[in-house]
Amino acid sequence: MNKDNRVILVTGATSGIGLATVQNLKNSGFQMVLTGRKPEKVEACAKEVGVPGYVLDVANEASCETVVAQVEAEVGPLWGLVNNAGIWLEGDFEGHSTSQIRSVMETNTLGTMFMTHAVLPGMFERKSGTILNVISTGALYCRKNISVYAGSKWAIRGFTGCMEAECGPKGVRVMGFYPGKVSSSMYDTAGVPRDLDIAMAPDDAAHMINCMITDEKNVWGQLSARSLSDYA
Ligand SMILES: NC(=O)c1ccc[n+]([C@@H]2O[C@H](COP(=O)([O-])OP(=O)(O)OC[C@H]3O[C@@H](n4cnc5c(N)ncnc54)[C@H](OP(=O)(O)O)[C@@H]3O)[C@@H](O)[C@H]2O)c1
Numbered sequence: 001m002n003k004d005n006r007v008i009l010v011t012g013a014t015s016g017i018g019l020a021t022v023q024n025l026k027n028s029g030f031q032m033v034l035t036g037r038k039p040e041k042v043e044a045c046a047k048e049v050g051v052p053g054y055v056l057d058v059a060n061e062a063s064c065e066t067v068v069a070q071v072e073a074e075v076g077p078l079w080g081l082v083n084n085a086g087i088w089l090e091g092d093f094e095g096h097s098t099s100q101i102r103s104v105m106e107t108n109t110l111g112t113m114f115m116t117h118a119v120l121p122g123m124f125e126r127k128s129g130t131i132l133n134v135i136s137t138g139a140l141y142c143r144k145n146i147s148v149y150a151g152s153k154w155a156i157r158g159f160t161g162c163m164e165a166e167c168g169p170k171g172v173r174v175m176g177f178y179p180g181k182v183s184s185s186m187y188d189t190a191g192v193p194r195d196l197d198i199a200m201a202p203d204d205a206a207h208m209i210n211c212m213i214t215d216e217k218n219v220w221g222q223l224s225a226r227s228l229s230d231y232a
């Protein structure tokens with residue numbers, strides 16, 4: 001695969017899986033674009049990795065459309081999009097506020113749809129593109145205490161499968177990656193610290209994303225993965 005000039009944008013790339021993915025794919029030769037919602041983090045991470053950085057809140061559709069247009073004008077047409085931005089919410093459903101519920105659905109679900117909506121016209125015109133959605137094993141089963149997070153990801157599981165069928169004939173791959181526990185700051189940020197000794201490293205998740213993206217003749221519809229130590 002000739003990766004020169006292949007521009008890939010990653011959302012939520014200021015930490016965890018997103019940041020590791022930008023670094024990993026850059027090392028593979030892609031032209032990466034790092035995005036995140038906090039300007040100071042975007043600036044620091046983009047500088048550290050050595051790629052262009054843009055402030056992008058995926059929950060805001062105007063931000064999605066504007067930043068995609070800006071990146072395509074300044075860096076180049078988008079060959080790839082990794083919809084990675086996401087937040088965790090845990091606990092009994094009745095204990096969540098409606099604003100917490102809205103926030104998870106807007107980031108995890110609508111954010112993925114808004115970004116996909118923003119990049120697709122260009123990809124269809126070029127008859128080429130790759131969209132990889134970072135979903136979760138939480139979209140493969142049901143259990144208590146994760147109703148909103150799981151609901152947000154189950155929605156994207158359905159969206160990804162439908163878009164895989166709809167976009168494939170137009171030359172655009174849409175794929176879903178379903179990691180189990182990853183040792184990122186996601187749980188800490190949500191105020192529910194976890195022992196992540198048994199979790200997969202963000203670099204390992206990034207490696208799998210790289211495999212899915214670079215195998216360009218094939219569509220990896222659903223790849224789920226857990227660290228071996230998570231089975232102990
Ligand atoms: N960690 C796990 O065990 C696990 C397992 C399965 C799936 N996942 C999924 O993997 C993805 C990445 O999570 P992670 O584990 O790497 O966690 P993380 O380190 O917390 O990274 C999440 C990223 O998303 C960003 N973000 C949050 N809301 C955003 C918004 N509205 N617009 C743009 N960016 C936003 C965060 O930026 P801020 O600093 O601004 O908040 C952060 O950079 C998520 O979709 C998550 O659901 C994680």
